[in-house]
Amino acid sequence: MSHTLLSVTGMSPAVITETLYAIARDGLRWPDRIKVITTTVGRDQLHDLQTTLDQLAADYGCTPLAPAQVEIDVVRGADGLEVSDARSLEDHEALGDFIMQCVRNLTDDPDRSVHASIAGGRKTMTFYLGYAMSLLGRPGDLLSHVLVSEPFESVKAFRYPTPYSQALTTFAGQTVDARDAQVVLADIPFIRMRDELPPLMLQLTESLSFRDLVSLINLGELEAHKRTLTLELPADMAELRVLDGAGTLLRRIELGMLDYAFYRMVLRQYLAGEELVRRPALGDTDLLVLLCEEALRLQGEIPGKDQTPTELLGQLEDAEGPYRLRDSTLNSLRTNALTGTFFDTRCNSIKSALESVLPRKLCRWLTLCSVSDEDGDLANFYQAWGSGSKGGGYGIPLAASSIILHD
Secondary structure, eight states, X not given: OEEEEEEEOSSOTHHHHHHHHHHHHHTOOOOSEEEEEEOHHHHHTTTTHHHHHHHXXXXXXXXXXXXXXXXXXXXXXXXXXXXXXXXXHHHHHHHHHHHHHHHHHHHTOTTEEEEEEOSSSOHHHHHHHHHHHHHHOOTXXXXXXXXXXXXXXXXXXXXXXXXXXXXXXXTTSOEEEGGGOOEEEEEOOOOOOGGGSOHHHHSOOTTSOHHHHHHHHHHHHHHHHHOOOEEEEOSSSSEEEEEOTTOOEEEEEEOOHHHHHHHHHHHHHHHHTSSOEEOOSSOOHHHHHHHHHHHHHHTTOOOOTTOOHHHHHHHHHHOOSTTOOOHHHHHHHHHHOSOHHHHHHHHHHXXXXXXXXXXXXXXXXXXXXXXXXXXXXXXXXXXXXXXXOTTSEEEOSSOGGGEEEOO
């Protein structure tokens, strides 16, 4: 397995060689690759990095790192240009996305472990790197910080404690010996949340920024206290839209036409405050009517009053458009009505779609479940997480006021 030392740097490039010195001294795993995230100003400070790496390897008998094994990446700002010094809000947003993408790429490789150092760079950079490791780090990945004794921390020419005498001059004009420096590599324990994130969310793209990812995680955590989550169900697309308290669209979850019609059917009854949808024991023609009516609305058609299941299914069969139900589905509904097995299959299918793209604690607010007892009294998920009774009505734990159902 390969091993990468990932570091953020700014005006103090010595954090890289100080960390490597401590790795060698403490008998930790020596990296076969170094990746440095920095700005253009920080890159200028790394002009002698390769020379210093070669000398360090020679001084302490470590495996030399060839230039091809040392990668320096300069963060690009909101305008796509290399950042000299991230000072604007937009540049900081781009910085977070850049670091998150870098950590994701490294941790996606099962044959590579990562040692991330947060000893250098701006505070924002180190925070983003630590946070990214917490979200994406795996067992075996490390996070560390390096501590250097005074006055060497502020001696510009200092790179690492040498095994021989090397005179250096402090800013105050004092002469010190690099051999006398003390370096401590502090292992930083961190919570690994990777298993809490769904597979598709680990594949960060331009459509999901670092801020959006954190917002999605926080929405699930904070909903019980601040009620900032909104769920929107459009009539022109088979998708669920997750929005935050400011109305910002964070995630779209595509569903199959049948699942989407089923989800809307359940929530329509939930929002109406009428008789909630209940899991049928046998074939239920009343539920079949509701499902067919919902599917017709998505086709842009208005269901007629008091139509039979046969009439509605025939109308759906004649319908045209992108959200038309498949003939095999219509035939199955015509033969079996709406059974308990069908009901469970739809609930599980929708749950799987949610779990594939949303954090677990957010997903549970949107998952169909029993929300009332047999008498119709609703459970309050904002007071105590639980569920309604087995024979109760279905909905989602999210408050009805936070659901927007378009027709």
